[in-house]
Structures are given as structure tokens and as C-alpha cells.
Amino acid sequence: xxxxxxxxxxxxxxxxxxxxxxxxxxxxxxxxxxxxxxxxxxxxxxxxxxxxxxxxxxxxxxxxxxxxxxxxxxxxxxxxxxxxxxxxxxxxxxxxxxxxxxxxxxxxxxxxxxxxxxxxxxxxxxxxxxxxxxxxxxxxxxxxxxxxxxxxxxxxxxxxxxxxxxxxxxxxxxxxxxxxxxxxxxxxxxxxxxxxxxxxxxxxxxxxxxxxxxxxxxxxxxxxxxxxxxxxxxxxxxxxxxxxxxxxxxxxxxxxxxxxxxxxxxxxxx
Amino acid sequence: xxxxxxxxxxxxxxxxxxxxxxxxxxxxxxxxxxxxxxxxxxxxxxxxxxxxxxxxxxxxxxxxxxxxxxxxxxxxxxxxxxxxxxxxxxxxxxxxxxxxxxxxxxxxxxxxxxxxxxxxxxxxxxxxxxxxxxxxxxxxxxxxxxxxxxxxxxxxxxxxxxxxxxxxxxxxxxxxxxxxxxxxxxxxxxxxxxxxxxxxxxxxxxxxxxxxxxxxxxxxxxxxxxxxxxxxxxxxxxxxxxxxxxxxxxxxxxxxxxxxxxxxxxxxxx
Numbered sequence: 001x002x003x004x005x006x007x008x009x010x011x012x013x014x015x016x017x018x019x020x021x022x023x024x025x026x027x028x029x030x031x032x033x034x035x036x037x038x039x040x041x042x043x044x045x046x047x048x049x050x051x052x053x054x055x056x057x058x059x060x061x062x063x064x065x066x067x068x069x070x071x072x073x074x075x076x077x078x079x080x081x082x083x084x085x086x087x088x089x090x091x092x093x094x095x096x097x098x099x100x101x102x103x104x105x106x107x108x109x110x111x112x113x114x115x116x117x118x119x120x121x122x123x124x125x126x127x128x129x130x131x132x133x134x135x136x137x138x139x140x141x142x143x144x145x146x147x148x149x150x151x152x153x154x155x156x157x158x159x160x161x162x163x164x165x166x167x168x169x170x171x172x173x174x175x176x177x178x179x180x181x182x183x184x185x186x187x188x189x190x191x192x193x194x195x196x197x198x199x200x201x202x203x204x205x206x207x208x209x210x211x212x213x214x215x216x217x218x219x220x221x222x223x224x225x226x227x228x229x230x231x232x233x234x235x236x237x238x239x240x241x242x243x244x245x246x247x248x249x250x251x252x253x254x255x256x257x258x259x260x261x262x263x264x265x266x267x268x269x270x
Numbered sequence: 271x272x273x274x275x276x277x278x279x280x281x282x283x284x285x286x287x288x289x290x291x292x293x294x295x296x297x298x299x300x301x302x303x304x305x306x307x308x309x310x311x312x313x314x315x316x317x318x319x320x321x322x323x324x325x326x327x328x329x330x331x332x333x334x335x336x337x338x339x340x341x342x343x344x345x346x347x348x349x350x351x352x353x354x355x356x357x358x359x360x361x362x363x364x365x366x367x368x369x370x371x372x373x374x375x376x377x378x379x380x381x382x383x384x385x386x387x388x389x390x391x392x393x394x395x396x397x398x399x400x401x402x403x404x405x406x407x408x409x410x411x412x413x414x415x416x417x418x419x420x421x422x423x424x425x426x427x428x429x430x431x432x433x434x435x436x437x438x439x440x441x442x443x444x445x446x447x448x449x450x451x452x453x454x455x456x457x458x459x460x461x462x463x464x465x466x467x468x469x470x471x472x473x474x475x476x477x478x479x480x481x482x483x484x485x486x487x488x489x490x491x492x493x494x495x496x497x498x499x500x501x502x503x504x505x506x507x508x509x510x511x512x513x514x515x516x517x518x519x520x521x522x523x524x525x526x527x528x529x530x531x532x533x534x535x536x537x538x539x540x
Contacts, residue, residue, distance in 0.1 A: 054457045066487070129399060133519045142512025163519075170514040240533070242412025244440040247432075249403045252525040257516075259526045263476045 001141040004055055012077050016052055017087050019099060022154045027210060031156035033098045034090045036062040041166030042100060043069065050075040054084055057095035063111040066096065089158040102156060109172040109184050110145030117213045118261060119192065121182070123219040123229060124151035125250060131155060132163020133251035134218070138171055141262045145172040147215075149182060179228065185208040186232065189213070193234045195261075196225050198251060201236035210261045218254045274325055275349040282347050286322055287357050289369060292424045301426035303368045304360045306332040311436030312370060313339065319369040320345040324354055327365035336366065359428040377455050379442040380415030382386060387414040387483045388531060389462065391452070392507060393499060394421035394490040395520060402433020403521035404488070408441055411532045415442040419452060449498065456502065459483070465522060465531075466495050466503035475507040480531045483520075488524045 018024045057063040057233050072138050085093050125131050130155050193214040219225030275283050282352050289295045295301050327333040395401050401423050464486040489495035
């Protein structure tokens with residue numbers, strides 16, 4: 001077995017540690033995956049940079065499988081549990097982490113077919129669990145892609161990746177999009193109807209006959225969709241609230257409306 | 271101001287501390303609410319036992335409001351931040367906690383109208399965030415009640431209460447129900463159709479014309495609905511998965527199916 005990294009001054013380990021910081025992830029265009037299942041999920045979908053594991057994990061069946069899979073292509077570093085557990089985001093870390101490259105994404109990946117498609121636009125979703133669950137739901141619904149406006153939680157945050165159950169690798173996601181850029185995208189694709197959820201409308205989501213192509217906008221957990229985006233809507237909808245509560249969870253709202261749209265547009269060929 | 275509790279040996283503080291433990295909550299029939307918003311949400315819905323707050327919180331507007339509201343009815347104890355923050359479940363505690371009584375619940379509260387109604391049955395939901403989000407969704411959908419089978423996460427867990435946004439007080443919930451008791455309930459209410467989600471069926475949820483009264487069953491996050499309950503189903507349904515993923519989050523699945531049922535049964539009079 002190769003040398004085991006024992007010092008937090010080791011340059012490879014320092015690089016991993018810095019990638020737990022959002023701004024360094026952005027600068028490097030890389031992010032971290034923790035755990036066997038997520039790493040296997042990403043195989044064939046993500047481009048890997050290097051892998052870290054504890055000598056203990058290396059001796060498990062999963063460890064041996066990962067070493068076999070990666071050792072001819074990228075560096076596999078061994079690092080003490082003390083160091084690796086200490087930086088890990090997961091509550092009960094397994095002793096395995098990988099650095100992967102952020103996928104290239106551009107509006108043209110999303111709009112591969114101008115005449116058909118459903119795009120989800122997220123306006124400043126803040127909670128990592130909500131963001132991950134929304135991405136997972138979007139993949140299940142088979143839509144074309146997601147646009148995250150500036151001010152949304154970083155989708156390469158490990159809590160998002162975990163809540164997405166690895167779905168983050170299965171759908172084009174455009175991140176850090178300014179409102180100005182969104183307006184430009186919209187002008188380029190005028191055939192897409194813009195659907196916004198809005199508590200102040202009188203139209204219910206289930207009364208609409210949706211037609212592709214369309215963009216569905218979901219707003220921030222507390223503040224909803226920003227006014228200037230709401231004013232661009234072709235259709236405003238709301239979900240009926242029939243009990244003693246004034247809102248739904250953001251991931252739940254997304255799921256209710258998105259699935260209604262998808263089953264209406266695609267007649268359940270799932 | 272009354273004496274401030276400074277010692278963890280104080281009997282009132284010890285009682286609060288013990289209620290952070292699930293089995294003690296069950297024995298006492300009480301649970302804890304943390305934070306101003308949740309406590310205000312519970313006012314008029316829950317029966318309060320006593321309140322704890324830090325001297326610092328007592329001097330805020332919220333603190334004064336709570337003291338005004340409760341001081342003539344139940345004991346309000348002052349306790350040092352050191353003690354109260356130390357037991358708190360919340361990451362950034364405000365310095366206010368209340369002990370409330372578990373509401374009385376029985377099957378007859380749920381089935382107040384034998385000819386109409388939607389009941390949600392949860393078969394061993396494990397994640398507190400999912401449980402709370404499901405309760406919030408059930409209240410929003412305006413259904414009659416929830417039955418939690420034995421093996422589900424304790425709904426009086428603070429993480430559940432927070433995720434429910436206080437919705438836990440706005441719907442009858444029957445907890446710790448054994449499978450045997452569920453069978454008995456079912457026999458007593460034979461007009462309720464039993465709907466189960468099942469990945470192995472070929473019927474999609476949105477193709478069904480639902481009629482009240484009915485019971486919708488949602489299963490455990492990883493294992494789904496237990497076999498013996500599935501075998502009682504009148505209708506088995508699944509949600510189409512159109513992308514590269516093999517399941518949806520449990521709260522998301524509940525929301526998609528429950529809202530489809532509710533808008534079909536009640537024609538959006540929300």
C-alpha cells in the first residue's frame with residue numbers, strides 16, 4: 001500500500017479540505033463526494049479528479065472495488081481516519097471521499113429541442129435538503145433541465161448532493177444565473193410559456209391544460225418568486241390550501257405542480 | 271423577576287431535560303416545543319404544562335408577550351442560557367421552551383363522518399424531516415387524519431414538529447398503531463377504500479378516479495409498505511419515474527398522490 005497521509009499539512013489533503021469551502025469549489029470547478037454509494041452513482045456520469053480513503057476502508061469490499069475501478073486512471077490517496085473524519089460533512093463518515101469536476105453546462109444543453117421540453121427555474125431556494133429533493137424530483141419527472149438563479153444554495157454542497165440521491169448527475173443544471181441572463185434566455189426561447197406559482201392568483205394549478213414547451217418557476221421558501229420575475233409570467237397558479245396552514249414545503253410544492261404538468265403533457269408513458 | 275434556575279439539579283429543569291427522551295415523553299404524555307413561533311402556533315390548540323425561558327429572552331418583546339399570555343395559567347420558570355441552550359435541540363436556540371400535553375386521540379376522532387373522508391396511513395416513516403413535511407402537507411390538503419403505524423418516528427420529536435411548521439396541532443394523529451389494531455379499524459370502516467403505493471403495480475396514480483372515503487398508505491423510505499398491509503389493498507398505484515432514478519422522497523410521493531386524490535375528490539373548493 002502507498003504511503004498514508006498523516007499530516008494536515010500534506011498538499012493533497014489541504015486541497016481536499018479547501019474544497020469544503022464554496023468559493024474554492026467555484027474557483028476550481030470541482031466538488032467533493034463522500035461515501036461509497038454516491039461515488040458509485042457518479043461513475044460514468046462525473047469526471048473524477050482524485051480519491052481519498054482510510055487504510056481501513058481500503059480493506060473493505062467496497063474499498064477494493066473502488067481501488068480496482070479508479071487506480072489506473074486517477075490518484076487514490078490513503079489518509080488516516082483522524083484526518084478524513086475530521087473534515088467530513090457526513091455525520092457517520094465511511095472513510096471515502098472523491099473530488100470530481102463540475103459538469104460543463106450552458107443554456108444550450110438544456111434547450112436541445114426547441115419545440116418540446118419542461119425547464120424548472122429555481123429562484124433562490126435556500127435549504128440544501130429542499131434543493132436536493134427538488135433535483136431528485138425533477139429527474140424522476142424526466143424534465144429537460146434546471147436553471148438556478150443567483151442566490152440559490154450551492155448545488156455542490158454535500159447536503160444537496162446527498163438529498164438528491166445522486167440525481168445531480170442525471171440532469172443538466174445551470175447555476176448562478178443572473179436575472180438579466182434569464183431574461184436573455186427567455187427572449188431566445190419565446191415559445192416557452194412561463195408558469196409561476198403565486199399565492200395571490202385565483203387560478204389553481206390543476207385547472208390548467210399545460211402544453212410543452214414551458215418553464216416552471218419555484219420561489220424562495222419564505223419570500224416566493226421575486227416581483228420582476230413574477231411580472232413576466234404567462235400563467236400564474238397556486239396550490240389550494242384547504243387546512244389550517246398558510247404554505248407548503250418548497251420541494252412538496254414543486255413536486256405537486258411538476259407532476260401535474262408532466263402527466264398532462266406526456267400522458268404517463270413512464 | 272422570580273428566582274433564576276442555575277443548577278441542573280433543579281427538579282423543574284430536570285423534568286424538562288428528561289422530556290427530551292422519547293420514552294419519558296411517552297410515559298408522561300407530554301412533549302417539548304422550542305422557540306417563540308412554534309409556541310405561539312400551539313396557543314389555543316395545545317394544552318400547556320409549564321414554560322422555561324432565559325432572563326434575556328424574558329426582556330424581549332416576544333418574551334414579554336409570552337409571559338403576559340401564560341403567567342396567570344401555568345408556571346413560567348426562568349433558567350440560565352447556559353442550562354437551556356445546553357439541552358436545546360434547535361441549532362440556534364432562542365432561549366424559550368414549553369412543555370405541552372400530547373393531545374388525546376382515538377380512531378373515533380379521525381372518523382367523525384363515516385361517509386366521507388381521506389385518512390393517511392404511514393407505515394414506518396423514519397426520517398423526522400419527512401414525517402413533519404408529510405403532516406404539513408396533510409393539513410394543507412385538508413384531510414381528516416393520520417394513522418402512524420408502530421415503527422414510525424415519534425411525531426413529538428422536535429425535528430418533526432419543526433418540519434411540520436406547527437401543523438401537528440391542526441390534524442388528528444393516531445400514533446403507535448399496531449398492524450392488528452389497523453386491521454380492526456379497517457373492519458369497522460369497510461366503506462373506506464384502501465389505496466397503496468407499490469412500485470410493482472402497473473397502474474399509475476393519475477389514471478384512477480378516486481372516491482371518498484378512502485385511506486392512502488405510504489411506506490417506509492427504503493422498504494416501502496409491509497407485505498401484509500399491501501395484500502389488503504383495494505387499489506395499488508405507482509408514480510411514473512421517467513428519468514434516471516429509482517425512487518422519490520417519501521414526503522414528495524405523499525404530496526403528489528394526496529393532492530391528486532384531493533383535487534379529484536373535492537373539485538378545488540380550497
